[in-house]
Amino acid sequence: MPIDVERALSAEPSSTPISWGHKDVQLYHLGIGAGVPATSPDELRYTLESRLHVLPSFATVAGGGMGVVGGLSAPGIDVDLTAVLHGAQHVQTHRPVPVEGSATQTSSVAAVYDKGKAAVIVLRTEAADEDGPLWTSDAQLFVRGEGGFGGDRGPSSGSNSGSGLQERLPDHETRRGVREDQALLYRLSGDWNPLHADPEFAALAGFDRPILHGLCSYGMVLKAVVDTALDGDVTRVRGYGTRFAGVVFPGETLRVRMWREAGEHPGDGSAERDGAGRVLLAVTAVERDEAPVLTDAVVTHS
Template identity: 55%
Template sequence: MPIDPRTALAAAPLVGDIAWTDEDVRVYHRGIGARPDHPHPVPAFATTAGPHAPGVTRALTLPGIDVDLAHVLHGAQSLTLHRRPLPSAGTATTTARITAVHDKTKAAVLVMRTEAADTHGPLWTDEAHVYVRGEGGWGGDRGPATPHRAAPTAPPDHTLDRPTREDQALLHRLSGDDNPLHTDQDFAARAGFERPVLHGLCTYGMTLEAVVDTLLDGDVTRVRSYTARFAGIVYPGETLRIRMWRHGPRTVHVTVGAADRDDTPVLTATTVGHD
């Protein structure tokens, strides 16, 4: 079996040193269409900081996992910040491990947790859920049911449309995610898509930046955590329709749809925790 859960779960963590500069942050901001005057990184930068990101492709390098990249999709992403703001330049040590392997019968889900710390202590923890089509059915633990968090029934507090560029994937690719699904027509077709799709982490970053600018006074240091489920894909050039609801004093619920395709869901079960 290409995925050996026992080996994956028992493997020693993958430890590596990363470094980033203020230019890396500027490149990331351009890749998510962020306004250029943010004095600190949009926190989702943590998911691409350094040469060992992003979580989807990194998970496939761990022991016990040998799968076809064309069968892999990013299922969900969460981020918890332990220090704010994120440094605009710095170095850190990352420790990544597979913490769960779920058998969804027709697919497997790998959960990879990455912790980053520098000499002053923890920086962030992120968790990527990697969906591998065709790799389930070995009789393993199905894992917890995917939480269904319906959008609030009240009208959203804010709705805004964020267009993506035709070359958005090429811009985001400069932050280190060179998965051919986002740039190669033949590979995208083999993966079952009519053309290359936008990086899920690009949509993730664009959405957080929109929440920060709209509801958090443009202050990225107010973000404490961010969780999203990738429910669908975005093609470069499409428009993201982002709906936001304030939920109590410290949480924002968000949904994102593809405005060009009748609001087909893109991000669901999405929350931003903030001060």
């Protein structure tokens, strides 16, 4: 079996030094659609080095976005990359991400679940600098054809609709247009998969044109939440998780609906912090009859 679960879970984590500067942050922000309108004070916080703050989803590309790649090369993991889909992503911030920094990024296999016809590998990357932990990122990778080994099925996926919040109108709703060149710009932050740029490669994967990176949609939506529901303050974000439910094509429009939920939520890293709340999200593609893009999406905040 290509996945040796026991070996993967018991392997020593791999550590890699990473560093970033304001250009990396600015490029990432532009890649997720920041800078429109270019002279808006709200947008200059994402694009102008003298006013720059860092959206926490930058953690997914810091150091060239090598955390997932490092995890897939872990002992016991030998899979066909064409069978791998990014199923879910969660980032927890331990303190605000600095504009310039260097850190040690540690990657490990946190879990392997047996979904029958597929396996789910949970890859964890943790970044820390000389002052302590910066962020923890969990990526769930769905590997087709690697299930059926008799392992733990893992937790079942939740649903925002179960909270009852979506039985009422959203507290906020906004739309975010995806530029035609969005994927071409976003890939400069480290994800060079030709699926997002080469029409011929996209056709081999079953798409009539290149698709947007899931983590680009992920960042676009977090920016929308910060700008709309969190007063533009990136430091209020404590955690952000979602499942990727469908593709997005450059040129489409994302509809982002938000429901506020106050209170503490044990198990999501917020229970020990006073005043924590959550924003629950539903994200759809407007032009394709509101096809789901992100589901079970939650931003935990102060």
